[in-house]
Amino acid sequence: MRGVLAPLALAQFICSFAGSNMNVMINDISEDLDTSVQGVQLAITIFLLVMAALMIPGGKLTDRYGRKRCFLAGLAVYGVGALLSAAAPGLGVLILGNSILEGVGTALLIPPVYILTTLLFTEVTSRARAFGAVMALGGIGAAAGPLIGGLITSAISWRAAFVFQALVIVLIIILSRRIEDPLPPDPTSTFDTAGAILSAVGLVLVVTGILAADNNVWLMIGLIVLGALVLLWFFRSARAKERAGEQPLLSPSLFRNRTSNLGLVTQNIQWLLLMGTSFVVATYLQVVRGYDAIQTGVIFTAATLGLLASSLAAERLARRWAQRTLIVTGFVVAIAGVGVLLALASGSPSAWAFAPGLLLIGLGLGLCLTPSVNVVQSSFPDERQGEISGLSRSVSNLGSSFGTAVAGTILVAGLTTHAYGAAMITLAVLGLVGLVTAVFLPRGPVSSTTPSAPHGPT
Template sequence: MPTSTTSAADQRQHPSGARPAGVLATLASGQFLMALDSSVMNVSISTVADDLDTTVTGMQTAITLYTLVMAALMITGGKIGDIVGRKRAFALGCAIYGAGSLTTALAPNLGVLLIGWSALEGIGAALIMPAIVALVASNFGPAGRPRAYGLVAASGAMAVAVGPLIGGLLTTYASWRWVFAGEVILVLGIVASARRMTDAPGDRAARLDLVGTVLSALGLGLVVFGTIRVGTWGFAHPRPGAPDWLGLSPVLWMLIAGGLVLLGFLHWERHRQAAGAAVLLDPAMLGNKRLRGGLTSFFFQYLLQAGLFFVVPLFLSISLGLSAVDTGLRILPLSIALLVAAVGVPRLFPQVSPRRVVRLGFAALLAGITLFAMALEAGVGPEVVTWPMLLAGLGIGALASQLGSVTVSAVPDERSAEVGGLQNTVTFLGASIGTALAGTVLIAALSSSFLAGVRDNPAVPAKLSEQAQVQLAGGVPFIPDARLSEALTAAGVTGAAADAITEENREARLDGLRSALGVLAVLALVALFFSPGIPRRQPGNLTPPG
């Protein structure tokens, strides 16, 4: 039976007359906007680089910094929402984000793009995303939160899925700049509709813990940046051409340093709390089993989701040679299934066990990833991704329908912005690790398979095989057949040898994709065993946290 807390929450909803559907559409639009940028830009990197007279490396730096700024400031963004009010933090974040989008749309060079996209949009997102979590809590009672969080989370995942389609269409038929111009218009609409949302007043007497802010941002920044650079620098042993710090990759040192700084951050917060001073994050929250279970599941969800969104477009666009538009269309079944599950589960099964839904979600992801890995054979077409995408979409949607409500219900509503900061930090960390892990395993397996194939293929001269072993010791690039043929022709390799190398590369690409999917499948299986912290009953039927 719903508690009195549930009833009170329901009674205070929308005193200004705002319809729940309108509030939900506003918050879902904000989440969609936050997730859209990176997925849109990933298919437009070379075009934007040419337009701004820069390099692909410069564009990858911009993408990395955008992710870095968001992840590093997410906990701080949540605390600012506590101080000034979540609705005000949301509106302020939208204003900063909109200014960044406008700057990016008009950017004449990479420097201005870094200011607009990487800095301003990153800061805006760090304010918006924790506020979205808190505003769902203040606008919907516990009984309505699973559906609300499910739709908000689904909108973000859908943005990642349809981003390549939107980016491909605009880049091909108009200009990448229209993406950011459109974001400005969307931001204006979101800000206008956000005025009608319910919000708890901020604590103006509270003060921001500046030392904690620096420590958390530095620690998270080191961890996320190190994770992002794994594929380029290597994890422990430096790749050829990568920096060498005392014989080890900088990645390992960054992860160690980031972990130590974060431990120092938690120690500082405990010290501040013991002294009665304001803290950025209450360390005791991390001891909450329900919250910890939800955050762990969020971590695995975004790790698997990011890894899958890394592998599938590579298969479609490089192995099969599909355009960005066709690649986006092939991923659409995931978006449809995701939306159906995220909205349908809470509506059709309002009292279902969250733990059961989370386990079924990870099981569906495991099934989709495994089916895709098994279907990858020479000669297959793009249709092989349809059923895996449907299963993965159902799994992600099922997780989205429960996890947001589980984490927020683990603490009193007034701490929902803190939970939002933690939740988004964990999801960014999971996404960064998922992409880095999938990429590292893929390249390692591709390199091993290709070099072994070339060495054992009688059509490839021994001298040419030896040259390949030396020149590709740092890793074989994941490239389409056309680019490989051009490189072979330029190197003077033709005839049977060129055909054999191309065929070995084709087989090695599939080996790399299967290996990456195999690791993701193992992690999906592991995630099934990390759900005991998820409650068996819906949050509306649980004893309210004290």
């Protein structure tokens, strides 16, 4: 089964890498394409919006066309987008390749990664090991993206970073030949187009509001409220369709599962902490300390090693400890890491003062990322994995966007002369919310057949 797991984990790695490595290439891209830094930031923003809009529909399409087929289609679209980005003569083509095609490809391929992992690894510890590998490479892609991207950009060019992505996609497609879809596709499965449009519009408005946080607080509030109203319309529409015997894009019964709801909240806050910390520390190192992309990436190696160590230990940990225990412990360690980071970094001019805190944050998040995903996915039977996987990935993406926006708003607003410390303290407080949420998770193993996980209509 390791041969099956390798392409799934690599797919999560390259998508996480794409989401973080662009941050160190902004200046190079803007100079080469004769555009502004804001133009490149627009490309990054559109990428996030496309993913947010299409992740839930992407998960639902797997029921109709099959998980492996959607996975391969997503890889192909992503690969074309990477090559187009590498050859982009201007900002418009870069947006088409990176923001749109790579965004669409990601939305198509990521839900099958989690669905196939759940379906192919049915035993608790083997599933923990599988999700541990997937989340380890995902965490490494997010944490090491700036370092790898910085090295490639400095040694060759920013275009080579997109060629690197395309080469990894080719490798994944070759390795995917061993994957067999455990469930046959259902061509008779209907697709809720109106629901897809409503969910996409609502999520785009929410993500746009989050990303606008560092420019205009009132615009942020307005967009988020409007997005919430559209999403409420979407859920009311889905409930009406379900009562009428139709198949909505996302069944409201998914949210009747208390265990899954708690797990989704912990997922959201984990990615908020990971991307928020990455943004704050990277900004501080480059703006205040004057470090370049490679130096900044090297310092983040501590967080990468922490994530790798704890994620790869997921199988052994799952044998000895309950999922709830691992998630709670992970939050405690990550929050302690923020405290160590603030205490050591503020009192020392050495770059290595950041390493202990980042290592603890990486260890803590690596401890809880895998069991949180496992809790959510295991709360539902096989036939509902398409729905819950799309929802789970959307919630995680919202966490990533929210973490960057919260940290960015505090740093830009300059609410205090110690804006860096204020941003990290805010992230730690949000981490406490995740910790309290995790305490209410069930102590025992999670199963889709337990009363806490009602199936609801399918």
